[in-house]
Amino acid sequence: MKEHTKILNEFLRLFDNYQNEVNREDSKVLLDLSPNELKQKFDFSIDRKGISYEALLNAIENYLSLSVKTGHKQFFNQLFGGYNLSSILGEMTTSIANTSMYTYEMSPVATLIELEVIQKMCDHVGYEDGDGILTSGGSLSNLQAMLTARNKYFPGVMEQGTQAFPKMTAFVSEEAHYSLEKAGSILGLGTRQVIKVKTDISGRIIVSELERELEESINNNEKPFFIGLTAGTTLKGAFDSIQEVLPLVKKYNLWLHIDGSWGASVLLSKKHRHLVEGIKEAHSVTWNPHKTMNISVSCSALLVKEKGVLERNYSTDKIDYLFHKNKNETYDLGKKSLQCGRRVDALKLWLSWKYYGDNGYEKRTDKLVELAQYVTEKVQNHPKIELMNIPSFLNICFRWLPNIELDVNPFNLELRESLLKDGLGMVNYGYIDKDLTFRLVLTNPEIDKEDIDTLFSNMEKMAIEISTNHTKKAIAW
């Protein structure tokens, strides 16, 4: 045990050093190395002979130094980030206890903890008698939502397959996350039966278009059964209007799913939860605490309004070597999951929620929205930056306009590449129609306005530099 303690202490030292490095003002967010460059700096090989713990710790130190620093205050690239010690402690505890979520017998405390966070999330959604399950990511939550709807609306499909039924159609917006179209493909509907409804300029589903598509599908003798609205689209951060779609849900008797992978955390804020007004009428909700709740990747929940629907996706009656018939069998969460063995993702969320409390999470959420508003204003007030979306949440899309005559797309791409190359900041990009746009997202409430100022000042310097270099090249020609 002494060696074990020594190694762990040594590991803590690496952790400390890493944190100091991430927080150092002039540290790089990333090193931007190609695979070949990386292979020069890191020995990936696994040999027949083992290595010592000392060598292992060296590899870990190297791993940390070569990874993108998602806790860095110039990291605005992904829909997650930041540093959350309570969640990290949860991850560490999970790996030490090393249990699995299928049965109460195997994971008694973790089971009740998962039930507690599910209940907590249901409360925030407004489900009075809801249920849910943690999954290994938002794509799987969305898959399970569509599966649950399919199995509920077409009794017998589980046993007989989709072939015994009329063509089923699901409806999402053209800006919905790709996991929903993919779910249609996996579930045997086919991607063509996942109808992508047009969105308005802010990225929200056009409700009249949705109705038109529903009618068209019915006229084609198909059976619409599922609407998947998005609370916080990936690129623009748009929230489909749940309230406006609810009448259609009732009229056509459909399952309404809200993909709130990104945006459902807005429920934590009294000030901003109006964005998902009506969510409690939805049949299911995806919510990823690993995004703005800063839980370590991954942590996703699928919540459902009706108790019992998840268990009906598959009968575990005959699986008597795992699911025993005993007094605690209703607590066996594996019966609600698409997975069998499943990691304990509940503990880190529970610890973090305990630590911050609802109040703390409300403040954190509000701060993120404030920061987003600050970025928006900054963009709007800058003569050389064009705002590309109508921000309603934490996504701000924008592009820089070159000082000289240059194609705007390659100019912005070059700007991003320069930023990455120098390790000064990380902001992702996408396309709105054919225009390349930066997509800055706020997920780390430890970030302050000064950090945002730093980013834009760095970008500005680079934008000027790139323009100058192109001018020089033009003259040289």
Add this chain to the structure above:
Amino acid sequence: MKEHTKILNEFLRLFDNYQNEVNREDSKVLLDLSPNELKQKFDFSIDRKGISYEALLNAIENYLSLSVKTGHKQFFNQLFGGYNLSSILGEMTTSIANTSMYTYEMSPVATLIELEVIQKMCDHVGYEDGDGILTSGGSLSNLQAMLTARNKYFPGVMEQGTQAFPKMTAFVSEEAHYSLEKAGSILGLGTRQVIKVKTDISGRIIVSELERELEESINNNEKPFFIGLTAGTTLKGAFDSIQEVLPLVKKYNLWLHIDGSWGASVLLSKKHRHLVEGIKEAHSVTWNPHKTMNISVSCSALLVKEKGVLERNYSTDKIDYLFHKNKNETYDLGKKSLQCGRRVDALKLWLSWKYYGDNGYEKRTDKLVELAQYVTEKVQNHPKIELMNIPSFLNICFRWLPNIELDVNPFNLELRESLLKDGLGMVNYGYIDKDLTFRLVLTNPEIDKEDIDTLFSNMEKMAIEISTNHTKKAIAW
């Protein structure tokens, strides 16, 4: 940062205490509390107000003490267990770096590490130009295997759905893991189209029955496309004969999948890998390193013989806000996955494999098989224990025979419950036909013969006690 260091040091102390407790000879494997009892001992509530790190650490200490000790040497219950510091260090590092596996840009080192372990596993299988992806569990690996086969054998099914095609059938044994039948249900085939082929007394698929079922399906105008053999069944630990099935795979032009979630690790042993002879001819293999390789839950791989098949399950061409067209795009592992954001499960496996080396893993695997043989002999030589399977790997099924006239099933159930109640040991059970059987599995190579002796001696004492109690009751009547 000082507070951070203090908290982590405090956490290490808890970790140390926990390890000492697990290793203490007379410590309990579990506490066996009902949900209501547990709620008395643990405050599950999350309040509006947050709590201190001190309170958080208390909760963690409590969590550890109330969890089942899967690293305890009297834990024989699940297909995982043991204590592996190198893997735990990997988990901790993963949560500190907190990245996600979809793109090289986001996780450069972790991407190359995942490619390295996939390559390593392909080498062990014997794939010359294979590929693969880590998934969040064996059920998802099996689902993706059947999906990949479906999409390959029925071009256009991704877009048009299963309805545009003849009825598809998949074939597994009646002892196959339930995730394969469930996969058929999810994928729109229907559970009825997942044909459960009869097994012989040792639990292996009967090849002549498989051929009969294939013929019958063809005669019914169905399209067989998938055979899923099991390398190590969940209850009996049986290995379907790959060699005997290969001619049928060729004759009927089918996709052959090996579900080696449990048994594929036998590949690590030169002495025992004959159990999966022919595996390199299979189109895909599931392998869960979180089982006998003692990687923290969860860690599962889906390996495929043909490069490119995984990417063809879904086109990510239009997802330009995430998958950028650049020089490193072929390294974006998200294109091969059913998930989008995905936890770094590769690091812990890689670190552990580095630490033990192939040699270390070979020794560990051989030791597990030796221990299993020791248990088997012990069972066979005991007058009051009946061996219930023909062990070929790490599962030994047995039941105790009561000294007096008692129904055997309830007697064995009572025996297990007593064991759990006293926290003395944990061995799972299932049913072979209608007979309740203990299923002892070896997954922790730190276990020694003495630990096994302890288990059986405890069981024997209890068996006598239970018989005595029943005799007394009978006399009292």
